[in-house]
Amino acid sequence: MATQHNIALTRALADLPGPLPAFGVIHIAIPHTSRFTIVGNHLAQHAELSLVAIGIGVHIQSLPAGSLVGIKALTARFAEGEMRIAAALRELEAHGYLRRAHVRLANGRMATRTVFCNQPGALERAGRVVVAPKVPPAVPEEAPAVPEEAPAPPPAPEPDPVPESRPPVRVPPRTAPKPPRPPLPRPRELTPELRQTASAILADLRNHAEELVLSEADVEELIPGVAAWLEREVRPDAIRHALTTDLPKPPKYPAKIVRHRLTVLLPPPLPGAEELAPPVRRPLVIPLQNCDGCDRAFRSREPGHCRGCRSDLAEAAA
Structure with a gap:
């Protein structure tokens, strides 16, 4: 069978017009x-889409209308996991190949319709927006009869959809540098007592979660993070619970998981007695002023005349 295959391949290559390339692929x-799909090179050779996104785009384009193309359906069809497929769908949506439109069904509930465009560039140049077809409302069982002398008016044409103005979404390339990791928390002073307790807590984690087996180098690196928790008066059992609850199955990098949780779950310092004390309500004191007319003292927020002088001025004005 192998010899026949090689002979067939040699004959096929001999029938190709023109000289064959010295290297690279030969088509x-x-x-x-029958059973073929036309795919544009703008998708098959896209410079910013990942290989998974290009493959899923070609697969969706080859499916008939009405096929399920959600994350669950694609995960059941391919070996990639939900996270990779969801990321690929987001890439296709960011570059205009995939659109999601919300429509109201006949029963009043909202549904999401997925629209795939094989030429998003041409769609944007035309200034149109893909809108999923509306689902006609349910027809009542007994519609009121319309008399013949008063025919029903024709339905008014629906207005054209207003183009959406959404800013383009930029998906960072897979080779983009990752942001730096936040630093591991450290105590104000790493005392011998804090070091010993933190080392014991880290070494004892595998007794509470068998997946968290740390090496001596990992324990030495993570000691300051646990010491920062102890310095903030967190009990050892609370630290163990924070580091061993709801672990991924199986954890690939136990030390990284412990470092991440020590960093992002660090509780704030306990408030002191002054912060917990209720605020003191001081009585409102209105300052004393000297009357501009009789020089007697009276309480007021602003200088001026006392009550008696104000009455005399009012009578004189009257």
Whole structure:
């Protein structure tokens, strides 16, 4: 069978027009007569889409209308996991190949319709937006009869959809540098007592979660993080619970998981007695002023006349 295959391949190469390339791929193009899909090079050779996104885009384009293309359906079809497929769908949506439109069904509930465009560039140049077809409302069982002399008016044409103005979403390339990790918390002073207790807590984690087996180098590196928790008066059992609860199955990098939780779950310092004391309500004191007319003292927020002088001025004005 192998010899026949090689002979067939040699004959096919001999029938190709023109000289063969010295290196690289050689195409043997046999025209399709059924079950084929036309895919543009803008998708097959996209410079910013990942290989998973390009493959899923080609797969969706080859499916008939009405096929399920959600994350669950694609995960059941391919070996990639939900996270990779979800990221690929987001890439296709960011570059205009995939659109999601919300429509109201006949029963009043909202549903999401997925629309795939094989040429998003041409769609944007035309200034149109893909809108999923509306689902007609449910027809009542007994519609009121319309008399013949008063025919029903024709339905008014629906207005054209207003183009959406959404800013383009930029997906960072897979080779983009990752942001630096936040530093591991450290105590104000790493005393011998804090070091000993933190080392014991880290070494004892595997007794509470068998997946968290740390090496001596990992324990030495993570000691300041546990010491920072102890310095903030967190009990050892609370630290163990924070580091061993809801672990991924199986954890690939136990030391990284412990470092991440020590950093992002660090509780604030306990408030002191002054912060917990209720605020003191001081009585409102209105300052004393000297009257501009009689020079007697009276309480007021602003200088001026006392009550008696104000009455005399009012009577004189009257």
